[in-house]
Amino acid sequence: MTVDRVVVVGSSVAGVRAAQALRADGFAGELVVIGAESAAPYDKPPLSKHLLTGESTDADIGLVRADDELDLRLGMAATGLDAARKEVVLGDGQPVSYDALIIATGVRARTLPGADEKLVRPLRELRDAAALRARLTAGAPVVIIGGGFIGAEVAAAAAGAGCQVTVVEALPAPFSRVLGPDVGSLLTALHADHGVRVLTSATVASVDGLPGDGAVVRLADGRTLEAGTVVAGVGCVPNTEWLAASGLPLGDGVLTDERCAVRGAAGIYAIGDVARWYDREGGVTRRAEHWTNAVEQANLVAHQILRPEASRHHASVPYFWSDQYGVKIQMVGRVAAGDTVEVLRFATPAGDRNVALYSRAGQFTAAVTFGWPRGSVTARQAWQRGAGAADVLAALTKLSGGVIPVGLAARKGS
Amino acid sequence: MRIHADVGKCQGYGNCAGVDTEHFDLDDDGLVVVVRDTVAAGERDTVAEAVRSCPAEAIWLAGA
Numbered sequence: 001m002t003v004d005r006v007v008v009v010g011s012s013v014a015g016v017r018a019a020q021a022l023r024a025d026g027f028a029g030e031l032v033v034i035g036a037e038s039a040a041p042y043d044k045p046p047l048s049k050h051l052l053t054g055e056s057t058d059a060d061i062g063l064v065r066a067d068d069e070l071d072l073r074l075g076m077a078a079t080g081l082d083a084a085r086k087e088v089v090l091g092d093g094q095p096v097s098y099d100a101l102i103i104a105t106g107v108r109a110r111t112l113p114g115a116d117e118k119l120v121r122p123l124r125e126l127r128d129a130a131a132l133r134a135r136l137t138a139g140a141p142v143v144i145i146g147g148g149f150i151g152a153e154v155a156a157a158a159a160g161a162g163c164q165v166t167v168v169e170a171l172p173a174p175f176s177r178v179l180g181p182d183v184g185s186l187l188t189a190l191h192a193d194h195g196v197r198v199l200t201s202a203t204v205a206s207v208d209g210l211p212g213d214g215a216v217v218r219l220a221d222g223r224t225l226e227a228g229t230v231v232a233g234v235g236c237v238p239n240t241e242w243l244a245a246s247g248l249p250l251g252d253g254v255l256t257d258e259r260c261a262v263r264g265a266a267g268i269y270a271i272g273d274v275a276r277w278y279d280r281e282g283g284v285t286r287r288a289e290h291w292t293n294a295v296e297q298a299n300l301v302a303h304q305i306l307r308p309e310a311s312r313h314h315a316s317v318p319y320f321w322s323d324q325y326g327v328k329i330q331m332v333g334r335v336a337a338g339d340t341v342e343v344l345r346f347a348t349p350a351g352d353r354n355v356a357l358y359s360r361a362g363q364f365t366a367a368v369t370f371g372w373p374r375g376s377v378t379a380r381q382a383w384q385r386g387a388g389a390a391d392v393l394a395a396l397t398k399l400s401g402g403v404i405p406v407g408l409a410a411r412k413g414s
Numbered sequence: 415m416r417i418h419a420d421v422g423k424c425q426g427y428g429n430c431a432g433v434d435t436e437h438f439d440l441d442d443d444g445l446v447v448v449v450r451d452t453v454a455a456g457e458r459d460t461v462a463e464a465v466r467s468c469p470a471e472a473i474w475l476a477g478a
Contacts, residue, residue, distance in 0.1 A: 295429075373440050373444030380428065
């Protein structure tokens with residue numbers, strides 16, 4: 001079948017990069033990109049990082065270039081899909097036909113149960129970031145619910161702006177469930193060093209408005225926190241509602257095979273945060289909310305649409321980064337319950353750097369590096385070649401010049 | 415075609431070196447190093463993928 005018209009639903013990083021990859025691979029047909037937001041497509045990670053601190057502007061984070069030749073239909077949500085007729089239905093009832101369809105509708109911020117959305121701000125879209133940035137002024141009390149990466153980055157940006165920041169985290173330490181108590185305490189210490197208060201093992205009972213536009217956050221243990229601004233970073237939900245009647249297989253995302261092709265639907269692909277793909281190596285389905293994953297899947301699908309005979313399966317190295325207080329935190333691999341974690345300090349030419357190395361039965365499973373991008377790349381290459389834990393340690397030691405003992409004994413992750 | 419890099423834009427994400435170790439590496443400060451700026455015919459796709467994988471748009475291909 002000839003593909004003359006590709007429709008991308010979602011003006012996200014995944015959607016735009018897929019369209020650009022099609023152009024780069026020589027696709028000369030029509031490329032329609034449908035986006036629910038009216039803003040020109042933009043990059044997402046800066047929303048909680050440089051855009052929030054004011055180091056970047058809206059213009060810096062645009063994704064589309066003039067020579068991409070995209071037919072952008074913005075401010076227009078897709079509301080349905082008729083896979084038999086090969087048509088996407090838009091909010092105004094207008095159908096858009098396709099030869100190949102790429103679903104890249106992403107995720108939206110989860111809301112706090114029972115809390116008023118006007119009081120508890122999400123951070124997912126450009127307008128959220130703009131509204132929040134305006135409120136981060138010196139001395140302003142800010143409460144952040146959720147100590148995940150979004151919460152941690154907002155805390156860092158707010159502290160940098162001179163706000164009085166409190167993070168409310170349900171776990172005993174941020175990330176302790178996934179990354180283990182040692183890494184959790186490194187992250188807690190990073191916050192504390194910058195004057196941010198982290199309340200751990202703390203759950204929110206309610207958030208109520210105060211006269212003016214402040215709020216009071218009540219914790220389950222009876223403590224109360226007054227805030228001018230409350231932000232929640234409590235996870236995300238895939239945007240699949242528009243596909244409810246489409247017959248496509250759904251379940252915490254759009255289900256695809258190992259090549260991001262939607263099962264049982266010829267010519268339909270799902271990529272990025274909304275895609276739950278089959279991981280052939282692991283024998284499980286996975287969904288990832290990371291930039292690099294989205295772009296890798298975008299490349300994969302563009303390739304597959306234009307050159308199906310040469311298609312590959314999605315088998316990338318899991319990778320994401322976070323910027324907090326000027327420290328780049330980079331994670332490679334995947335941690336499972338019971339993995340052994342060891343926190344090491346390496347003496348690099350640029351200074352000492354902490355790295356958490358995870359392993360299972362001698363096999364390297366993941367690495368978290370703090371302010372050492374080169375170490376992260378080395379770990380990523382090791383993961384790719386299926387290296388053992390000793391091999392990664394040797395590679396990082398060689399790269400840095402040496403390990404400094406820090407007296408933290410290896411212990412079980414969780 | 416040659417590979418160009420703007421070190422001032424580089425943020426040390428390392429995606430380029432994750433995609434293409436023949437052309438890209440990072441230095442001790444976490445900034446991109448173009449190991450070799452020439453692109454052979456068969457390498458074009460991989461280099462283009464590395465370029466698209468840069469969140470900071472710090473690397474690009476240009477020239478004949």
